[in-house]
Amino acid sequence: MIPLVFHPIYSQLDLPYRHRFPIEKYQGIYDALIAQGVDESDFYTPVPLEPIKLSQVYDKTYVSELCAGKLDPKAMRRIGFPWSEQLIQRTLTAAGGTVLTAQLALEHGKALNLTGGYHHAFADFGSGFCMVNDLYLAALSMLTQPGIDSVLIFDCDVHQGDGTAKLAQGNPHIFTVSLHGEKNFPHRKQVSDMDIGLAKGTGDDEYLEAVDSALHLAFIQARPDAVIYDAGVDIHIDDDLGHLAITTQGVLARDRMVYAKCAAAGVPVAAVIGGGYQRDIDALVDVHLQLFRSAGVV
Numbered sequence: 499m500i501p502l503v504f505h506p507i508y509s510q511l512d513l514p515y516r517h518r519f520p521i522e523k524y525q526g527i528y529d530a531l532i533a534q535g536v537d538e539s540d541f542y543t544p545v546p547l548e549p550i551k552l553s554q555v556y557d558k559t560y561v562s563e564l565c566a567g568k569l570d571p572k573a574m575r576r577i578g579f580p581w582s583e584q585l586i587q588r589t590l591t592a593a594g595g596t597v598l599t600a601q602l603a604l605e606h607g608k609a610l611n612l613t614g615g616y617h618h619a620f621a622d623f624g625s626g627f628c629m630v631n632d633l634y635l636a637a638l639s640m641l642t643q644p645g646i647d648s649v650l651i652f653d654c655d656v657h658q659g660d661g662t663a664k665l666a667q668g669n670p671h672i673f674t675v676s677l678h679g680e681k682n683f684p685h686r687k688q689v690s691d692m693d694i695g696l697a698k699g700t701g702d703d704e705y706l707e708a709v710d711s712a713l714h715l716a717f718i719q720a721r722p723d724a725v726i727y728d729a730g731v732d733i734h735i736d737d738d739l740g741h742l743a744i745t746t747q748g749v750l751a752r753d754r755m756v757y758a759k760c761a762a763a764g765v766p767v768a769a770v771i772g773g774g775y776q777r778d779i780d781a782l783v784d785v786h787l788q789l790f791r792s793a794g795v796v
């Protein structure tokens with residue numbers, strides 16, 4: 499059994515008509531996994547992180563204003579969602595989900611969250627649909643466990659993990675890697691421990707070579723005791739925001755590469771689905787399902 503983490507609130511957010519965020523995809527992935535024979539008992543239900551705990555990591559004013567709906571309109575525009583109580587509950591539950599996934603991965607070797615990868619969230623502001631950086635929190639939670647001294651955050655979402663990079667700067671126990679489109683959001687990049695910027699139109703062969711060498715070098719440099727993998731699929735050729743040209747087979751090959759590397763090193767891996775933007779939700783769900791195939795869930 500590979501633990502999976504899901505809450506229906508992942509897909510519950512009232513958004514303006516034609517908002518580009520594909521909120522339905524999370525429930526879509528859950529439904530597809532059940533349809534493909536995954537047992538409901540493999541799913542764990544996360545609880546929302548307590549804002550007081552966030553204040554240990556984040557700017558206190560930011561956390562309290564975010565939770566109370568008191569951020570100024572400009573700060574909310576940068577996040578890209580209209581404020582609602584539901585948005586905050588969803589955000590805190592998603593982050594709680596990734597922290598739970600991290601703990602389950604340490605216990606079981608692998609675990610997957612059906613959301614996560616909110617890597618544009620900084621200590622004192624949110625950006626690009628991200629308010630609370632679940633990857634960083636999950637890494638910190640892993641580091642509290644015995645025998646975990648080095649966590650590798652391997653971020654393959656097409657957008658640079660700028661918030662994660664900034665939050666983890668100066669922490670010798672967290673090694674951040676970001677493979678992303680060089681000419682894509684965020685246009686002002688932060689410095690990760692390893693950054694690989696890809697040109698627009700990059701295809702499978704070149705991409706998989708980059709993933710392979712990044713994995714190789716990251717394992718040498720970080721010597722990780724655990725890995726957090728952001729398996730964003732906005733690298734896909736049909737993605738609305740990605741500008742890369744990776745096929746569905748390329749996504750599967752990438753995910754398999756990450757799991758194979760972790761297995762060879764005997765390192766547990768917590769995966770999150772990351773970004774992916776297509777209006778056709780069924781098509782998008784199918785690309786996200788590659789992660790679950792590569793993990794051996796289906």
Ligand SMILES: [Zn+2]
Nearest residue numbers: 655656657773
């Ligand atoms: Zn992205």
